[in-house]
Amino acid sequence: MATHQADFLVIGSGLAGLNAAIALSEHGSVILLSKVQLGESNTAYAQGGIASVMSDEDSFDAHVRDTLKAGAGLCHREVVEKIIEAGPSAIRNLVETGVQFDESDQGFSLTREGGHSNRRILHAQDITGREIDRAFRMKLASTENITILQHHVAIDLILQDRFSESAVCIGAHVLDAHTGAIDTIGAQATLIATGGAGKAYLYTSNPDVSTGDGIGMAFRSGAKIANMEFFQFHPTCLFHPRAKSFLISEALRGEGGILRRRDGHAFMKEIHPLADLAPRDIVARAIDAEMKRTGDDHVCLDMRHRDPAFVAERFPNIHTACMSFGIDMTQVPIPIVPAAHYMCGGIQTTERGATSVNGLWAAGEAGHTGLHGANRLASNSLLEAAVVSQWASEDMVSWAKEHQSPAPQPWNSGDARTPHEAVIIAHTWDEIRRLMWNYVGIVRSRSRLEGAQRRIELIEHEVIDYHWKTQVTRDLVELRNIVAVAKLVIGCALQREESRGLHYNQTFPEQSEQLYDTQAQSVSHNDIMWSRRPLDGSS
C-alpha cells in the first residue's frame, strides 16, 4: 500500500480532468487518476461537437436564449451567461492544445443540433471527442509535474472534520486495480472529474467507466448534490443486439435526418414546430410514446434523401459502425432507440467548480453548475467541461497557496475477506440497472418511484454490508456508487412534484409555478437531508 503526496489531485481523465491537470501542473505537483487506461471516458466517445458562438451571424444572446429554453426554467441565468461568453476563449485553449476542428472556407465548419437556433457546433467529423482526447493526451505526454496513475480507482475522499462546516478534503483512498493494494493520496486541493453515470441504466450510450463514482464519493463526504432527477435520454442509439447502444449523433438530424415509424410515417412534425430538431427530451418522449403505442421495439432515422457521398464523408465513424452491423445508412433507415446519455444533475458547484466542501472542486459531467437546468442543450457539456475545469484549476491554485493539509491516514482494511461470490455483485448490478430503466426511465409515476425507492433501500443495505466485509474490487466500488446514484435520482425525482424538462411524471403532468432545484446532503453516516432550493434565493 503506497502513500503519495501532491499539491493537487485530479480524479478522472476526460476533458475536465485533462484540462485541469495540465493547467495545474504549471503551479505545483499533480496526481492524475484514470480508472482504466487514458483515453477511456465519455469525452472520447463524443460525436456531435462542442457548442460556442463563433460566427458573426450568431450571438451570445441567441446561445443563452437556446440554453435557457431547453433548460425549461431551471438554468441559473448568470451561470449560463458566464459559461457561454467564455466559449470562444475555451475554444482557443483547445486549439492551442492541438485540437483540430473541421474547417470550411469561412473558418470553422459549424453544424446544428437540436434546440440550437444557429449553426454553432464545432466538430471533428463525427469523432470530436476522440480528437479532443488525442490532442490532450499528446500535450500531457510533454507536460512535466504530472504523475499519471492509470488503472487506479478512487474509492473514497479523505475528509478532516467530515459532516461539519469546517470539513476539508485532504485527498483520497485509491484502489490499484492491478495489484489490489489501496493507496493513500494526500493533496492540498482535489478535483472530481469522474464524468457521468449512464451505467446506472440498463441501456446507455456511455462507456463502462461511467458509474457515477464522483457523485458517490462526494455524497458520502457530505457535499451537496443537486437535481439528480434530470437524466437525459439520447433519442437515437443504434438498435442492434450487438451494438451496445452505439450513439447515432444528433448531428445527423442537424443535417436533415428524419425520424420515422417502422411503417415510414414521419411523426415529429406533428409534435413540435422544430420537428426532428426539437429539444432532446421532447424527441425521446415522442419516440418512447410511438414505441409504446405501436408495440414496435424501435423507430428509424432516415438519411436516404441526402447525397450518399456527403453522408459517408460527413459521418465516417457512424457510417462504418453501421456497416459493421450490416446497415448501409445511405440506403436503408437506421433502426434506433433512446438510451440514458447524460446526467444533468450532480455535485452542486459554483460556475468555478467549488463544491460545498472545502478543498474539493468538481467539473464536467460530475458537477452541477446550473448551466443545463432541467434539460441540457446538445453540445453544451463539452463546453461546460472545458470552461469550468479551467476556472476550477485557477481557484485550486489560490486555495493551495493559503492552506496546508495534514497527511491523511492510510486505509484500514479491517478483517475484510477475499470476495468469492462474484455472482452477488453481477446480479445486483443487473437488478439496479433494470430497476432504473423500468421504474425511473423516460416516463415516471409516483407509485413506480416509491416502489423503486423501497427496493433500492434494501439493495443498499446488502451492498454496504458486503462492502465492509469484503476486499475492495473495482466492480464493488462501482456497484456502491451506482446504488448511491440510483438512490439520489429516485430521491430527487420524488422531491419534484411536477413535470419539467427531462423529468416527466404522469402523476404530476403539469409544471409547478415555483422554480426550485432539488438537493440532497448526507449530514451524518445515516441521515440525508432532502430539500428544494428556490431559484430566486428565498428559503
Ligand code: FAD
Ligand atoms: P469523462 O469524459 O466521462 O471522463 C471521466 C473520467 O473519470 C474517465 O477517465 C474515467 O475513467 C474517470 N473515472 C471515473 N471514475 C473514476 C474513479 N473512481 N477513479 C478514477 N478515475 C475515474 N457532449 C457534447 O458536448 N457534445 C457531444 O457531441 C457529445 N457526444 C457524446 C457522445 C457520447 C456517446 C457520450 C457518451 C457523451 C457525449 N457527450 C457529448 C457528453 C460529453 O461527452 C460528456 O459530458 C463529457 O465528455 C464529460 O467529460 P468529463 O471530463 O466530465 O468526464
Ligand code: SIN
Ligand atoms: C450527439 O452527437 O448527438 C451528442 C451530442 C451531445 O450529447 O451533446
